[in-house]
Structure formats: structure tokens, C-alpha cells
Amino acid sequence: MSDYSLYLKSLHNKTILGINPPVFDFAYFDFWAKPLGLLYILETLREQKNSVYLIDCIYEGRETPKTFGRYKPLRRKVEKPACYSHIPRKYYHFGMEEEDFLERLKKTPTPDVILLTSGMTYWYPGIQWCLDRVKRIFPHTPVLLGGFYAQLCPEHARTIGANGVQTAPLCLESPYPALDLYNQPEYGVIMTSWGCPLHCQYCASKLLWPCFRQREVEEIIHEISFQERIPTVRDMAFYDDALLINKEFHFYPLCGRLRKSFSHLRFHTPNGLHVREIDEKCARVLFDTGFKTIRLSLESTDPIIQKASSEKVSEHQYVKAVTHLLRAGYSQEDIETYILIGLPGQRFESVKNAIEFVHSLGAVAKTAEYSPIPGTMMFEASAQKHPQLTTEPLLQNNTAYCGYISKEISPEELQILKNMAHHIHNPLETGGKNIV
Template identity: 40%
Template structure:
């Protein structure tokens, strides 16, 4: 009999959030090609038919391009966060619907659970607890970002039988084999990445596309070098085929690039993909929720992005204070951001479509420096987005974060939560509403001037 694997994307426990389990969907696509029966449970499924029947839950608001909020239930804060004056919630399916999903699957061979942000581990732990309650003798394997960044914590706290630290599909097959679960079919062609199994979701509203992994930069606050130490790049034809597969077969129009370094060497990579897409006149929409490198936005790339239907653009500015850049990253030099903004605006993008991520709460960063950056962004005609800094283990900035924080970051991942601004002191945190207000004013001004 073909073994059935349950793959689970856990709940998120947080103050506020945003996420999509692309890694798990890639794994599901790979395991399906290996011949396994796959049963995917996405705890963040906003379209689950049973959820509407629960009168205690309010339908999540949907937004443009298939994005939107999740089902949400306010819950008690874990004790380390008990004094934080903000509501804490479990995002996703109700416990009842999740248990029903688990009960539907008879005789699974193994349960594979993914994990994302380190401070979302309570969702991982709860998923594993319920999996073990319903399928007590089945091995539970935990992978994903939390498992890799906080390996010891995950071993001690998650309840999983195995916590894996790499994202190599072949070693997962070996591990399953050790548990007496042989791979049923031939292995997929190593030169072609199987598509992520978006078709296992209840509804496909948009597709996340990965044309490459890793990033050549080594920003001190980022874990890309640790999580993806060996950058890879897909063949442009293969990426184009995947976009056409989802568009023609599933009617998808919105595509979100999840690359860390989408525009690097664009003449030989994304430029080739976009040139071919532009010739097809498919009326698709593209989004870059991960920041683009501003240095790479040439006049040609800006025009090509406009011609192919990019709608949401996010740029990695972080700060306009170049003394901070010298310490933290080398991805941007003076004048780069203004040039990129100007090229995008000249190509026809509106101020609302071009967002600039501004890091806030870095160790040693002042409030004044953030205000200056917000005003700098406004002067370039782009939209500021505050991005609260989360200290991440295995980054170059981690040690500095430990010494700047009032929280015990090393032993409690809940304190990595960016909502806490863990590396700012209380007087700095009090300034947050003022910073947010300034950002809202700028956005409001853009909206008014477009009317």
C-alpha cells in the first residue's frame, strides 16, 4: 500500500502576522512525485469550508490580489509575554476543525510539520501535541526555519520525534526509510525542481514563485546566509513554464516572487524571464513582498517590470543613515535609493505601488534616525513601510542584539517577536505611535493626490 504522509503548516500564535508555507508546499510537490500519498493540513487555510460554520469566528477580511487576514481567536498570552498590553491570538483553523482534519486520515505513515518564525513555536508545539493525541504511534518530524535556527530549543520543547536541520529532500527520504517507510516510486529528475503543491490547498488565490535561493549579500541582521548557504538559480525557461502552468491550468493571475535576490544578474535571469513574459501579453500581476535590491533597478528593468504587470514593489532601504549601512550591510550606497525610486516612477509606477522597507528597533538605532528615514522616503515619492527588527539566532548581529535587549533572547524565542521591539528601550518604544502616524500621513497624502 502507498504510504500516506501528513504535512502540516501550523498555526501562528502572535500579536499580528503575515506568511505563506512555500517550503512545505515544495516538499509536498517533491514527495508527491516520489509516489507518496500526501495529505496537507494548512492551519492558515482561510477558505476551509468547515470554518464558516463556527459562530464564534468572524470571516477574515480579504484584500487585493488574493491576500488578506486569517481566522483569528484571541487566547491567553504565554507567561513570558503576560505583561505585554496587547491582545495575543491564535491565527488559523479552530482546534475542532484541525482535529477533524487529522481524524480523516487513516493510518498515516508519518507526520511532517514545518515551522517559520522562531517566536511562533507555540503553534508548532500545539500541532504536534494534537497530532500525537490522534495518531499516537506515528513519527512526527519537524523541519523549517524555527527548527533550524533554534534547534536545541525545538528538540527540548516541540514534542517532535525528530527535529531536522537541513532542507535536503534526499536526507528526508533516508530518514523516512529508517522509520520503515520506503520511497514508493522513482526519484524526480534532479535537474528539475518539482512545483510547490499549491493544488493541495483548498483554493489557489495566488502563487509564490521562487526563481532562485540565497543571496550574495551578508547583511548582519539577516539569516539568509545561514538558511540558504549555497545560492541556486533556476533555468529561466523552467520558471516561465511554471508561471504558464499555474496560469493556464488554474487560472492564476497573481504571482508573488519570494526570492531573496530576484534582480541579481538580471540580464541572464529575471530579465530573460520578464522579456519572454512581456511578449506573451498574459495580463498577469506580479508582486515582490521580499525587498528588491535597489542597486539592481536599472532603467531597463524598471520599464520591463512595468510592462509585465508588476503591481506591488518593495525596496530594501532599511535606513537613510549611511553610517548604519556601513556597519550593517553593503547592499546600498548613497544615491542608489533615489535613483531606483526615480526610475520606477519614470517607468509609470505610482508612489503607492513602490514601498520602502525601513528597519526599526535595531540595536543602537535612534528614533531620530528612523524619522529621518521616513522623511527621506517621502521626499523620493515612495511609500514607507516600517519593518520592526526581530533578533535572529545565527545572524552576525545576534550577539549585539543579546547585549542590547532587556529580554532573555537566548533562552526564550518568544522574545524574538518583532512586535516587542526587543532591542529598544521603553522610552524609544513610546515613540512608535508617532512614527506610525507619520507613515500614515504620507500614505494619506499619496491617496489624496491620486483622487
């Protein structure tokens, strides 16, 4: 067990403040994003008789909710860091503004410990922004930094002014995340499993959860029940990386319970589903259980890129999966397929072919720009060409890296591909196959 876990286990009768920082980036969208790890820790600490508080700078700095409880975060244009000066894109602070943040800190009882979480490695300016203000209001309170950035870039994270950094996965277990610390949350979040049995060369799943583990159905139901009791919760996002693996023994029994107990909730899978697992029965179960948002991981139709993607899906398997989903009752717009852009060695034509392939089946392509993640195999390849990636996490930003650093694809080509993906084709109009 890490020192960080031991330290948290030693906390009793303390006041603890958890903070989810604002995001500094070129773009940010809410794909049902909540700081799940921090919420589990806060619940564990509450069960150890501590008083826990939460400031979520993204949730509390938002505009009105949009589809299925998602919302648009407030944004303000800010000056770009020097390493982005050549990038002709606006850079924003997303989430709560300074005045509101300071006000919230002042209204919180002086904490004994502050737990600051982190997301993408290149969002660390949001952490620095929080640290500066937190240290002003609570100069004597230790701040511990956890989350993905802390685990993936521990050396860098140790330099930004926190008193401690969580560099390894935590061993704390709590029965549910402390979602009730939010004021009227619109959606809950759940992970029915940790990690993924596959090993794609660009993915951090194995680094964050070295062992793939599926949870007991009863444990999951208990956790959803807790969140569903909050009257404003109508949607539930599944954060799993591998929801459908071992589906006969995990997903199907779970869906049986979901249908029985939570037929009023809508379910969403913002992380891509494993396409080859979607047969006729699986598509029907997804639809009948109330899964509204389906995201599929195709990534590419290029054999070289597919190899780097654990060969997790063939074109044939993808065609079958989309056919089954449409037949089960989903519309084109319900099914979005992730296509990666900007992987090392990937060319414009390769991405264009993948988008056209998806459109030809009447599905919607959703482009995702590649971000080199430290510790992954593909990061090593990227860092050989661009050594500065290893010392400056800002350069790992998907917008910066894909369009302006790697130059695998030019900014103009990138825009063409994004425009292509946004345009939903009607297969009948375009002469493509209408497969249903």
C-alpha cells in the same frame, strides 16, 4: 546529505500529511505567505509514489480574499505566554480553530508520517498547539518538524515534542511545489533563486541558503505553468531575496518569457528588491511585465545602519530608483519602502529621518520592527545585552523585542514612527520634492 533528506528519499507508497501550523503572535498579515519548502517536499514525495495530503491552518482559517488574492486570517485573542505578561498588547491565535483542525485530521487517512513546517522562531506555540492535537488523533504516527524555526533554533526545536527535527537545508529537488493540494488557491509562489550574495548583519538568508544560486529560466517557467493551470490562480508572488542580481542574464530573459506566456497574471515582490539594481530599463521591464506590488529595501539612511546592511543602497541610488519607477508608470502607493526600526544602536531620529526622506520623494514608507535572528551577527550583539534571547525564542518576536525588551526605542516613539509611516505624504502639499 542530511539524515532527514535520506529518510524522505526512502519513503515510497506511504501516506504523508503535511501541516502548516497556525500563528500565535501580536499581529500577522498575509504577504502572499505559503509554506513553499513543505510544498516542494510534498511534491517530491508524491513523485516517489506516496499519497500526500495538506492541512494549511493559515489558508484554511481565513476570511475572504483581499487585494491580489491575499486574505485576512481569522483571529482569536488568547492568553499571552508568561514572558509577554508586561506587554500591553493583545496576543492572538491566527488561523484555523481547534474544532476545524480536529475535524480535518479525522477526515484524513491515517498518515505514516506527518511533516510539520515552521516559520518565525517565535511562532513555536503554534507548533506545540498542532503537536498536542495531532498526537491525540494519530498517537502512533511520527511527526517530523522542519522549516525556519527548526533550522535556526535546533536545540529548542528538539525539546517541543516532535519525533525528528530537520536542522539543515534539504537537498530534495522537485520540479514544482504541490500548490494543487490547496482548494482554489488565489495565488502561486515562486523562488527564481536561492539566497543572496550580500551579507547584512541582521539577515538569515545566508544561514538558510549558504550559496546564492539562480535557477534556469526554463525551469522557472515550467514551475509557473504548473501553478497557473489552476484556474483560480491570478497572482504570483516572487519570494526571492535577490531577484534583480545579475538581471541582464536572469531577470530580463525571465521577464521576456513571463510577458509572452503569462500576460494575464499579476506579479508581486513581497521581499524587498535591491534598489541599486533599479535603473531606467529595469523599472520599465518591471512595469511592462506586470509586477504590481513593488517593495524596496532601504532599511535606513543612517550611515552606521547602512554599513550593517552591506551598504546595499545609498540615498542617491534610492532617489534614482524611485524616479525611474514613477516614470515607468508606478504610483506612490505601488512602491513601498522598508524601513527597519529597533536595530542595536539605532535611535528615534535616525528612523524618523529615513521615513521623512522616503516621503519627500513621494514614496510610501513601510516600517518593519527588527527581530533578532539566531546565528546572525546582530543577534550576537543583541544577546550580549539580553542573554535570555538565546534560550527563549519568544523574546525574538519583533513586537516584543523592539518595543519592550531592547528599549532602543520606547513604545511611544515606536507608535509615533509607525503613525508617521502610515501617513502618505503628498510631496506637493508638504513642500517636499516632486521628482517626476
